[in-house]
Amino acid sequence: MYTLGIDIGSTTSKCVILRDGKEIVAKSLVVAGTGTKGPKQSYEEVLSAAGLNESDIAFIMATGYGRTTFEKMNGEMSELSCHGKGVFFANPGCRTIIDIGGQDAKVISLTDSGSISNFVMNDKCAAGTGRFLDVMAGILMIGVEELEEYALRSASPVSISSTCTVFAESEVISQLSKNVNKDDLVAGICGSVASRVAALAKRAGIKEEVFMSGGVAQNGGVRAALSKELGVDVKYTDDAQYMGALGAAIAAFHEIDKGLQSGTDH
Amino acid sequence: MNKKELFEKFHEIATHPETLMKRYIDEGKPVVLVAPVYTPEEIIHSMGCVPMGAWGADIQLNEAKRYFPAFICSIVQSILELGMKGVYKGASALVVPSLCDSLKCLGENWKYGVKDIPFIPMTYPQNRKPGYGHAFTKAGYERLISDLEKAAGKTFDDGALGESIRVYNDHNQAMRDFATIASKHPEVSASERSDVFKSATFMEKSEHTKLVRELIAYITEEEPAKSGTRILISGILADSPALNDIIDELGFTIAADDVAAQSRQYTVDAPDKAGNESNLDALVNKFCNMDNCSVLYDPDKKRVNMITNKAAFAEAQGVVVILTKFCDPEEFDYPLIKKACDERGLPCVLIEVDRQMENMEQARTMLQALKEMI
Numbered sequence: 001m002y003t004l005g006i007d008i009g010s011t012t013s014k015c016v017i018l019r020d021g022k023e024i025v026a027k028s029l030v031v032a033g034t035g036t037k038g039p040k041q042s043y044e045e046v047l048s049a050a051g052l053n054e055s056d057i058a059f060i061m062a063t064g065y066g067r068t069t070f071e072k073m074n075g076e077m078s079e080l081s082c083h084g085k086g087v088f089f090a091n092p093g094c095r096t097i098i099d100i101g102g103q104d105a106k107v108i109s110l111t112d113s114g115s116i117s118n119f120v121m122n123d124k125c126a127a128g129t130g131r132f133l134d135v136m137a138g139i140l141m142i143g144v145e146e147l148e149e150y151a152l153r154s155a156s157p158v159s160i161s162s163t164c165t166v167f168a169e170s171e172v173i174s175q176l177s178k179n180v181n182k183d184d185l186v187a188g189i190c191g192s193v194a195s196r197v198a199a200l201a202k203r204a205g206i207k208e209e210v211f212m213s214g215g216v217a218q219n220g221g222v223r224a225a226l227s228k229e230l231g232v233d234v235k236y237t238d239d240a241q242y243m244g245a246l247g248a249a250i251a252a253f254h255e256i257d258k259g260l261q262s263g264t265d266h
Numbered sequence: 267m268n269k270k271e272l273f274e275k276f277h278e279i280a281t282h283p284e285t286l287m288k289r290y291i292d293e294g295k296p297v298v299l300v301a302p303v304y305t306p307e308e309i310i311h312s313m314g315c316v317p318m319g320a321w322g323a324d325i326q327l328n329e330a331k332r333y334f335p336a337f338i339c340s341i342v343q344s345i346l347e348l349g350m351k352g353v354y355k356g357a358s359a360l361v362v363p364s365l366c367d368s369l370k371c372l373g374e375n376w377k378y379g380v381k382d383i384p385f386i387p388m389t390y391p392q393n394r395k396p397g398y399g400h401a402f403t404k405a406g407y408e409r410l411i412s413d414l415e416k417a418a419g420k421t422f423d424d425g426a427l428g429e430s431i432r433v434y435n436d437h438n439q440a441m442r443d444f445a446t447i448a449s450k451h452p453e454v455s456a457s458e459r460s461d462v463f464k465s466a467t468f469m470e471k472s473e474h475t476k477l478v479r480e481l482i483a484y485i486t487e488e489e490p491a492k493s494g495t496r497i498l499i500s501g502i503l504a505d506s507p508a509l510n511d512i513i514d515e516l517g518f519t520i521a522a523d524d525v526a527a528q529s530r531q532y533t534v535d536a537p538d539k540a541g542n543e544s545n546l547d548a549l550v551n552k553f554c555n556m557d558n559c560s561v562l563y564d565p566d567k568k569r570v571n572m573i574t575n576k577a578a579f580a581e582a583q584g585v586v587v588i589l590t591k592f593c594d595p596e597e598f599d600y601p602l603i604k605k606a607c608d609e610r611g612l613p614c615v616l617i618e619v620d621r622q623m624e625n626m627e628q629a630r631t632m633l634q635a636l637k638e639m640i
């Protein structure tokens with residue numbers, strides 16, 4: 001039996017297809033989020049990668065910011081629950097998840113059985129989110145994916161405000177005009193995101209193992225700064241961006257399972 | 267009126283208090299605006315005026331920014347905004363209690379921003395329980411009376427205060443009964459519940475009591491609907507239509523509340539006067555007997571246990587703290603509430619709101635996650 005999870009974020013759309021709630025058959029990622037063709041494209045791509053038709057899918061669970069807008073879904077679940085399920089499935093030792101997405105950041109605490117015991121989300125501000133990194137990369141005229149490379153070369157990161165994206169932007173511009181080393185500046189930018197998110201994480205409580213999920217997890221500069229801020233090893237997997245979609249596919253499987261056990265048909 | 271019409275009436279009052287205000291003024295009853303919380307409305311009522319709640323509104327702030335910094339609670343900012351925009355025109359005075367720092371600033375700014383409506387301060391003591399706390403409160407009430415006599419041209423009579431105390435105690439009881447019955451009847455939506463509470467802040471209390479009693483009679487006759495996921499809500503305000511819609515859409519039932527604009531203000535009645543006490547003394551005792559609120563000084567923070575006990579009593583499965591952004595009294599209490607809930611295995615989420623919030627999607631995600639956790 002196949003189930004599909006779709007995670008429609010603010011900047012990307014991700015899909016995962018699972019066989020019998022256990023094995024990942026295919027995944028897809030399109031860099032276009034809610035309100036665009038991204039979700040549909042990601043959905044079509046994952047079906048074709050798995051060599052399946054729509055009728056082969058027993059249940060589609062949507063999650064993410066745009067979760068209520070996907071017409072083909074059979075159910076929807078919050079991204080907090082889905083990230084929890086996805087990360088725990090992939091890393092059963094995980095007890096704390098730090099998820100930094102395009103426009104928000106969340107910290108989720110898990111119990112030993114993988115259910116959520118606590119969570120916190122950032123307030124409405126781009127500081128400490130992927131959006132902050134996008135803005136900064138734009139000012140520096142480098143790609144977001146290059147930030148890691150710069151940050152890891154830095155010997156003495158400069159200090160950048162973590163309170164406000166607008167203030168931070170003017171700080172970066174003034175540092176640039178002082179000809180500060182770009183590596184140190186990028187490391188400071190990553191540190192700014194990390195310190196903002198670390199404060200959030202401390203509110204939720206840190207219990208190892210700590211995993212990052214979401215798009216920003218790929219940025220080694222932020223991961224390193226976060227590990228330093230929190231004093232724990234912050235881990236991640238290559239599939240970090242798919243954790244929401246994976247969790248949704250697992251939740252979809254549980255829905256079917258529940259239905260089978262109670263005798264209802266989907 | 268049938269039940270549906272009653273709910274419509276509450277909604278109309280909650281959303282259009284200006285119509286009601288005009289009616290009172292046309293009837294020759296001076297309207298006195300009362301800012302949150304614990305203004306001694308009984309005094310104002312006994313002097314032949316109608317106290318109407320001024321808790322601000324969900325509006326964009328422009329004018330108020332001339333006086334307030336951005337980082338201050340949006341309730342006080344929007345009260346000043348409405349005042350400066352002339353929405354309260356015709357009111358005889360604004361009474362502001364001194365129970366938090368933001369409220370203290372409101373009065374001072376009001377004096378400059380809104381010249382045609384006099385500001386009357388109501389200064390409360392931090393320590394309510396000792397004798398000097400009583401004396402301080404009484405002196406504050408006496409000052410309020412003399413300021414009101416000047417502003418509204420009415421005189422104070424202690425016998426009339428006794429009658430108003432009775433009206434307010436009756437209303438408190440009606441609101442407590444409504445909260446209890448709404449908890450047992452999940453068909454009463456969060457939005458309808460909010461309208462009943464919000465209309466209470468605007469309407470003359472004997473009028474409101476009558477409507478609430480009628481509503482309770484209808485609800486009592488009904489077979490209760492199946493309960494949704496039961497939550498206790500806590501905070502200063504919970505009147506955002508968008509937030510209440512989300513609570514309803516996600517299938518929550520409000521089992522109980524500890525919201526200042528809802529049940530919190532109706533928990534304590536003025537006691538009977540003892541010996542040769544005046545009615546004003548009885549009203550002083552009411553304030554001094556109050557507890558369990560973020561703006562009422564209490565080094566033991568008994569409020570925290572009150573919340574978890576109330577949740578248990580109402581069979582709430584989770585607690586939602588609706589935090590008014592930049593409200594420091596509530597922010598100080600939150601970690602204690604969260605810890606007490608964690609210790610009792612009661613899921614607790616914090617939703618930060620302000621009166622300029624246009625997008626509630628994050629609140630939806632958090633509430634949905636809470637439901638999935640429960």
Ligand code: SF4
Pocket residue numbers: 302339340341342365366367368369502561590592593594595596
């Ligand atoms: S919401 Fe908080 S800060 Fe604002 S007036 Fe009320 S108690 Fe004061």
